[in-house]
Amino acid sequence: MLDQHVDKILIVDDEEEIAQALKLFLDDEGFASSLASDGATALDMLEKEKDYSVVLLDISMPGLDGVTVLRRLHDAGSDTAVIMMSGYGNEELAVECMRNGAEDYISKPFALEDMRQRIERARAHRRARIEKRQLQQEKEDFILMLSHDMKNPLTAVIGSIDIIREGRLGAVNEEQGEYLQSAIDSCNEVVIMIDNLLDIRKFEAGKIQMAIHPCNVHELISKVADQFARPASHDGIELTVDLQPGTSEIAVDRNAFTRVLGNLLGNALKFTPEGGRIAVSCRSIHGDTVRALKIPAYATIPPDFPEGNCFIRVAVRDTGNGIPTDELDRIFDRYTQFTRRTERERGGAGLGLAYCKLAIESFHGMIWAECEAGHGSNFVILLPCCSESSSGGK
Numbered sequence: 001m002l003d004q005h006v007d008k009i010l011i012v013d014d015e016e017e018i019a020q021a022l023k024l025f026l027d028d029e030g031f032a033s034s035l036a037s038d039g040a041t042a043l044d045m046l047e048k049e050k051d052y053s054v055v056l057l058d059i060s061m062p063g064l065d066g067v068t069v070l071r072r073l074h075d076a077g078s079d080t081a082v083i084m085m086s087g088y089g090n091e092e093l094a095v096e097c098m099r100n101g102a103e104d105y106i107s108k109p110f111a112l113e114d115m116r117q118r119i120e121r122a123r124a125h126r127r128a129r130i131e132k133r134q135l136q137q138e139k140e141d142f143i144l145m146l147s148h149d150m151k152n153p154l155t156a157v158i159g160s161i162d163i164i165r166e167g168r169l170g171a172v173n174e175e176q177g178e179y180l181q182s183a184i185d186s187c188n189e190v191v192i193m194i195d196n197l198l199d200i201r202k203f204e205a206g207k208i209q210m211a212i213h214p215c216n217v218h219e220l221i222s223k224v225a226d227q228f229a230r231p232a233s234h235d236g237i238e239l240t241v242d243l244q245p246g247t248s249e250i251a252v253d254r255n256a257f258t259r260v261l262g263n264l265l266g267n268a269l270k271f272t273p274e275g276g277r278i279a280v281s282c283r284s285i286h287g288d289t290v291r292a293l294k295i296p297a298y299a300t301i302p303p304d305f306p307e308g309n310c311f312i313r314v315a316v317r318d319t320g321n322g323i324p325t326d327e328l329d330r331i332f333d334r335y336t337q338f339t340r341r342t343e344r345e346r347g348g349a350g351l352g353l354a355y356c357k358l359a360i361e362s363f364h365g366m367i368w369a370e371c372e373a374g375h376g377s378n379f380v381i382l383l384p385c386c387s388e389s390s391s392g393g394k
């Protein structure tokens with residue numbers, strides 16, 4: 001059964017008899033077909049009318065041959081599906097054409113019914129390609145909209161609520177303050193999600209800019225942990241921070257590393273029920289201790305992961321539901337989420353860990369998760385020390 005929509009088909013062949021027979025058949029089948037007897041005319045017609053859905057293109061023609069026409073169409077970004085028509089002995093060339101963007105090829109002489117089926121297939125593929133491109137475009141537009149049209153107003157909303165919460169416009173009682181704080185927290189969650197999404201895209205496009213400098217890891221951890229102290233106590237969760245004495249420096253982008261920790265702590269909080277515990281720890285590790293680490297097979301060791309002898313190990317451990325062991329290799333992929341949640345059911349886009357992985361790898365480090373069913377999760381970051389002398393003991 002043919003599609004209701006009348007598709008335009010261009011037949012390009014210098015053999016008039018074949019072309020005419022094909023045209024009659026296709027018009028009979030409900031297509032609107034046109035003829036071109038050489039490559040140059042075909043390119044001209046396709047340039048003027050861009051709505052041809054399929055081109056049936058003879059490979060051997062005087063002047064511009066089918067291979068050249070195909071290449072020019074491809075270079076011009078045409079989305080018209082091309083079916084090559086090859087004469088005897090031209091099969092290898094036809095296969096080469098398929099590698100260069102032709103949808104299909106058919107050897108002459110061919111049965112008209114065979115040609116009809118190939119046209120149907122080519123049309124379906126073309127439609128799918130166009131739909132995919134449109135979806136991709138919609139996604140791009142949506143992301144652009146997110147960054148410009150949602151993040152800025154949200155930041156303004158947070159600012160305004162904060163002014164009220166601080167009591168600058170009149171007294172605010174404790175309960176009101178809590179509601180306002182919770183509104184701010186929710187807005188912040190969305191802002192973090194948008195930032196994750198935008199930065200993941202920048203990483204993918206190779207456009208991320210990191211300001212990597214030696215930073216005091218204890219200071220960064222303390223800063224983030226302080227921000228989580230209130231929400232943790234609000235949720236009835238004990239948050240502890242254990243920093244090994246001594247100053248350890250890591251080469252990271254302050255903002256990005258802070259966001260990584262924020263994502264890990266945010267997850268720990270989100271997936272740990274009331275009464276649970278979250279423990280953040282930081283240690284310098286050396287030599288044999290590094291070699292004894294059980295780095296799971298799924299953790300990507302970056303190609304530039306240093307062989308050095310001193311690393312900083314930061315861990316965020318919680319007593320939540322944990323993650324099924326067989327799912328651990330997927331959690332750092334974008335949009336991966338597991339339905340099992342605590343009773344506090346909070347949303348999320350499944351982007352936080354994907355961002356963490358990209359950011360940590362850009363610091364030449366590694367991140368992985370260690371979980372045992374029912375025993376919570378432990379997210380581990382391993383980063384090279386800035387220098388051997390900066391480490392704080394074993």
Ligand SMILES: Nc1ncnc2c1ncn2[C@@H]1O[C@H](COP(=O)(O)OP(=O)(O)OP(=O)(O)O)[C@@H](O)[C@H]1O
Nearest residue numbers: 267268271322331337338348349350351352353377
């Ligand atoms: N500490 C944790 N305990 C249990 N499950 C976790 C924990 N951290 C992550 N997960 C699981 O891994 C999934 C992916 O985490 P990720 O941070 O990428 O996404 P998210 O938190 O769902 O959404 P987003 O971070 O975009 O707000 C989570 O949905 C959850 O299923």
Ligand SMILES: [Mg+2]
Nearest residue numbers: 267348352353
């Ligand atoms: Mg998250």
